[in-house]
Amino acid sequence: MKAVAYKEFGNTDVLQIIEQAKPTIQSDEVLVKVKAFSVNPMDWKIRKGEMKLMSGSKFPKKTGADFAGIVEDIGTSVTGLKKGDEVFGVVKNMMKEGASAEYIAVTSSLVWKKPSDISFAQAASIPVVGTAAVTALEKMGNINSKTTILVNGATGGFGMFLLQLLKQSGANVTAVTSTKGTDFAEKWGANFVIDYKKENVLSKKVTYDIVIDLSGKIGYKNAKQIMNSKALFLNPTPKTVEIPISFLSNLFTAKKHIVILSSPSTKSTDVLLKALANGLQIEVNKVFPFDQYQEAYDYAEKGGYIGKVVIEIN
Template identity: 75%
Template sequence: MKAIAYHKFGNTAVLQTVEQPKPSIKSNEVLVKVKAFSINPMDWKIRKGEMKLMSGSKFPKNTGADFSGIITDAGSSVSGFNIGDEVFGVVKNMMKEGASSEYVAVSASLVWKKPASINFNQAASITVVGTAAVTAIEKMGKINSKTHILVNGATGGFGMFLLQLLKQRGAYVTAVTSTKGVEFAKKWGANAVIDYSKENVLLQKATYDIVIDLSGKMGYKNAKQIMMPKSIFLNVTPQPIEIPMSLLNNLFTSKKQIVVLSNPGIKYTNVLSNALINGLDIEINKVFPFDQTKEAYQYAEKGGYIGKVVVELN
């Protein structure tokens, strides 16, 4: 089967189309013919070697984590799925595995039936950012209409899910986005929108109970300027050293930094499935064919787009 792999850390130039054996399955696994996989920032952080403490340096590596497709085989202990089922899911360990291939073998606990209301490209975009959004909301604690939340970089894939889920919980949300993202932020539930090309949120007088930086550009040090005395900053793009450092720093300040690490599972997918039933919007910005995976990553890594970027397989 064809797969996208790389044999050393680096930029998109290291990505290659290779031939790999079709994976065999264990008794608790399903084999999925991949129809699409989505692109996430963690993909290139791993590929560039920024996460090598967790990913290791064993090659080759595949890229991509979440996918959609059709089950073509199921292990002897798998129940609840049949050959031909349309599903979406995620690889078990995105630090060491990838979904960028014609077939993936994964535990049946990491795939879910695709709702008929969405297509394969949309389904492939759910698991990583959707789980991260649900996890981030868990970290926020009790929120209501009096909770003022700032979402910086609000209209990428993560923000798309987060804004809509926060709207369902009634929080007062201010979204920071580009000019082209303003209308999307409003549609997805933001109460107020700041166009960063026209206003600097750090120079405004408003302060927030919760600041979550999805762009990775604001950082905790800057965010403290606009945080209330007792507030939290959610770090969704931590460097490995920031995980222990945040715990230490929190001992000495009421403006807490909380690292968000997510792990897909059934409780998160149930939340997302219910959100889909209630009209969750999944915006696909651009779809690339499999033989243009390198170009897809080049496009995605430039940033500035709305929603998700997806690679589609025949």
């Protein structure tokens, strides 16, 4: 079978198509014929060696974490799934495994049936950023219409899920996005939208109960000036050093710096499937064919797009 892989850390030019044997499955695994896998920022952070302490340096490495496809075979202890099921899921160890292949073997607990009314590309967009959005929602605690929330970088994949989950929870949300993202932010439920190309949210002298920085461009230090006295700053893109520092600083300040670390599970997926049934929409910005994998990652790494980027395998 064909797989997109790399044999050294680097930019997109290290990616290549390699031939590998079709994987065999353990008793608790399913073999999935991959139809689509999505692109996430974590993919290139791992590929560039920024996370080698967790990913290790054993090559070749595949890329991609979440996928959608068709069940080709099931292990002897697998229940609830059968051959031919249309499914979506995520690899078990996102640091060391990848979904960028024609077939992958995956633990059955991380594979779910695909809703019939969404495409493979849409389904492949769910697990990583969807779970992160559910985790962020949980970190916010009890929120209601009086809770003021600022979402910075609001119309990428993470923001797409988060805005719609927040809308379904009834929170008062201000979204910061680009000019081309304003319509999407409004459609996805933002009460107020700030075009960062026209206004600087830090200079508006408006404060919030929760600030979540999806773009990683505000930072906790700057965010404090627009946070209420007992506000939360949620950080889904922490630098390694920020994890222990945030824990220590929270002991001495009422303005808390909360690092978001998430891992897909049936619990989070159930929340997302319920939200989908209640009208949550998945915007796939662009779909690339398998043989244009390098163009797909070049496009994604430039940023500035709405929703998700997906690679399909015919």
